[in-house]
Amino acid sequence: MSAAGPRRVAVIGGGWAGLAAAVECVGRRCAVTLFEMADRLGGRARTVQAGTALLDNGQHILIGAYAQTLALMRRVGVDPHRVLLRLPLQLVDAQGRGLALKGNPPWLAFARAVLRHPDWPLIQRLRLLRAAGSWTLRSFHCDAAATVSELAGHLGHDVRTQLIEPLCVAALNTPVAQASAAVFLRVLRDALFSAPGSADLLLPRVPLSDLVPEPARQWLEAHGADVLSGQRVQAIEPIDGGWRIIAAGVDDYDAVVLACSANEAARLVESINPAWANAARALRFEPIATVYVEATGARLQGPMTLLHADEGHAPAQFMFDHGQTHGAYGRLALVASGASRWVARGVPALQEAAIEQAAHALGAPARCELRPLRTLVEKRATFLCTPGLHRPAAQVAAHLWAAGDFISGPYPATLEGAVRSGVAAGNAAALAG
Ligand SMILES: Cc1cc2nc3c(=O)[nH]c(=O)nc-3n(C[C@H](O)[C@H](O)[C@H](O)COP(=O)(O)OP(=O)(O)OC[C@H]3O[C@@H](n4cnc5c(N)ncnc54)[C@H](O)[C@@H]3O)c2cc1C
CATH class of the missing domain: 3.50.50.60 (FAD/NAD(P)-binding domain)
Structure with missing residues (x-):
């Protein structure tokens, strides 16, 4: 004073x-x-108010490692246990197949989840564990000029497309070919390999x-x-x-x-x-699009589902079931990160392709009617996280x-x-x- x-x-x-x-x-x-x-x-x-619904400007996820965010919530009187759904990290598809971390300590949980992965060939699982071991030995440091593609180039195709690519685009909102390996490793260290619970997903319930x-x-x-x-x-x-x-x-x-x-x-x-x-x-900035869909009667196997994204037909990497998080039954949110090419094609094309993905993941499009609720595109969602930035x-x-x-x-x-x-x-x- x-x-x-x-x-x-x-x-x-x-x-x-x-x-x-x-x-x-x-x-x-x-x-x-x-x-x-x-x-x-x-x-x-x-x-934001979207018609009669209150929708987030974009679906957000938090993780257990967000220590200062959780502290800020507590400081302003919000109990994180009440407003966030805490789950062990799961990168699983609509059939429930994929990487699911359970228990502690973090390193062991990761190794167990990799070894038990139902679909990755053994050679790819072992290569991933060896890579994780070598990142740990180097304290998760790497060449500042390296991209995530270069860091993970030697890992198998399944590990790259079902783990590295979705994690990278979710955390850095930057495609692997452009993303900074140094920042990616820092995120992996703090999320997957540090304190117990740091990798947990914290999904907003409000x-x-x-x-x-x-x-x-x-x-x-x-x-x-x-x-x-x-x-x-x-x-x-x-x-x-x-x-x-x-x-x-x-x-x-x-x-x-x-x-x-x-x-x-x-x-x-x-x-x-x-x-x-x-x-x-x-x-430079990269967009994120969130496609909100009304899917009466739909219930996913979990609150967050990994989708298979590709440049040609499938923009979204993740789908969220707001019935399981917000009690908004039948509302789904599909998230397309690193979405510059899709945004360039226009919102109608993006929305239609995302709804197609939702229908495919639900498996029985006839069982529930899919109706677009709102597509929110944030063109300057986050900066492009490139090497040496x-x-x-x-x-x-x-x-x-x-x-x-x-x-x-x-x-x-x-x-x-x-x-x-x-x-x-x-x-x-x-x-x-
Ligand atoms: C669609 C989307 C999805 C995302 N998903 C995730 C996620 O899952 N997990 C995660 O951790 N992060 C996520 N993010 C990133 C996260 O939202 C941002 O990192 C964070 O909100 C940035 O906060 P900020 O305060 O730095 O900036 P901002 O939120 O941009 O705040 C800046 C504020 O300044 C105001 N302002 C600007 N100019 C002036 C002025 N001249 N006078 C007064 N006010 C001004 C603006 O109106 C704005 O409110 C996502 C972002 C988007 C867009």
Whole structure:
């Protein structure tokens, strides 16, 4: 706290990174104002009204390794056990065949699941275990210039198409031929080979906005913060010892956390730190499409099903049964990550192909009628996570910090990456200096 009162911090952006930063600053007794240009908080991980249904902007999954995200939920009064369905990691198809991890410790669970895989030839299973052993011996480090295709090129076709490709595109939203092997290995290490439960899938049982955004808003307001939605920050200007924010009004702050999209952040700091703005602008993005389908009477063998995706006919890698997660019986969500080529073909083609996949996976299209509910495409869903990518740093200038899933860090663009960076930036902004 300065002599004149609590340190004043402005947070620009009410996605999960901005909310994490704001909560952190309030926890450190700062006077916080959060600016969000949309009417709703949550950014890319928000809930939208689609007709009479509340749908998430995209189906999201969390995993047990999301320690800081789970801590943020608890901090704002949300019990993760109530809002998330926890399951051991399963990459199984509609017939229930595939890789299913059970028990602990993680390494043993992985080795058992690989050895018991019902379809992979023994040679492929052994090769995968040998590769996992050698990644472990090298502490999951590899050549920074390598792609996931290069890392996994020697593994068998089934292991590549049924494990490496879906995991890579789910975690990095980047096709294996372009994806950074170093980041992929880091994700594998933290998810599959670290603490017990870290690989567990945590599937939302409630709308995304009820996981963090709305509880965080209530928590922030109850702790005296100003949460201003529908207010776009137009500009930031340096003033003596701090920053002036120009939005609907004009106000001065001791420190600022920029937690908006990469492009908006670049625009706002263009004249403050041109090199930082260039790094943010240089990022390339990849779409994700979620096709929501009404399938009266349908029930999948589990809440999450692995689909066989291919460039020609099948866009979606995963299908979710919202009857088993949200109690919305008959609602399915099909997720197509790394979807740039499909998006280029147009939403009708993508939607039709995804529905065809759902019908095929359900096995008896006549038994239930499949009806498209809504297809949501986020064109700039996440940055393309390529080898040697230069991501913008967390500090932009004195008392000016950046947060977001694209900020330099070990993780790809994920909720956990966003929250971690928000917590770090909030901490830094709350401290004088
Ligand atoms: C379809 C889809 C599926 C995904 N699936 C998963 C998943 O399964 N698991 C996972 O971990 N991650 C997933 N992600 C990634 C995850 O959603 C993001 O990593 C995370 O939401 C990023 O949060 P953020 O706060 O960094 O950015 P954002 O959510 O983009 O938040 C930035 C906020 O800043 C606001 N803003 C921008 N400019 C201004 C301005 N000038 N003034 C005021 N406000 C401004 C925006 O409106 C926005 O609310 C998915 C993303 C998408 C799109």
